[in-house]
Amino acid sequence: MNQYSETFLDHYKRPRNLGDLVDSDAVAIVHNEVCGDVLRIAIAVEPDAEAERRRIIAIRFKAYGCAATIAVASVISEMVVGKRVADIDGIDNDDVVAALDGLPAGRIHAVVLGRTALREAIAWLS
Numbered sequence: 001m002n003q004y005s006e007t008f009l010d011h012y013k014r015p016r017n018l019g020d021l022v023d024s025d026a027v028a029i030v031h032n033e034v035c036g037d038v039l040r041i042a043i044a045v046e047p048d049a050e051a052e053r054r055r056i057i058a059i060r061f062k063a064y065g066c067a068a069t070i071a072v073a074s075v076i077s078e079m080v081v082g083k084r085v086a087d088i089d090g091i092d093n094d095d096v097v098a099a100l101d102g103l104p105a106g107r108i109h110a111v112v113l114g115r116t117a118l119r120e121a122i123a124w125l126s
Helices: 006-013 067-080 085-090 093-099 105-123
Strands: 026-031 038-045 056-064
Touching (some): 006 067, 038 105, 067 093, 085 105, 093 105
Antiparallel strands (some): 038 056
16 A cells, blocks of 8 residues: 555646746745755745735745655645735645645655745745
């Protein structure tokens, strides 16, 4: 039996929003000192909206690490496009794990890395 869901494997094998975002409004690069994974996230937001009402209009990532880091970054990128920046903090580890239809406990570090990168990118917008 495979420890990863079909959804996880799909995001790992065919990551969404992989690559560079030329006209990004914010970029964050985070790394996990324990396993060595590195994640770079770039986001673009609505240019004319009030700060608290801005929505993420584009996101791209580059991941250097395990399959979980790639799959998590991919699913997070799908989860946040179209959402208001102010609502992003409401996404927690359980939401990301649920979006992947499960994740082994030993891979939660990838969720933490993904959420940290997203939060750091959003912090640059302030």
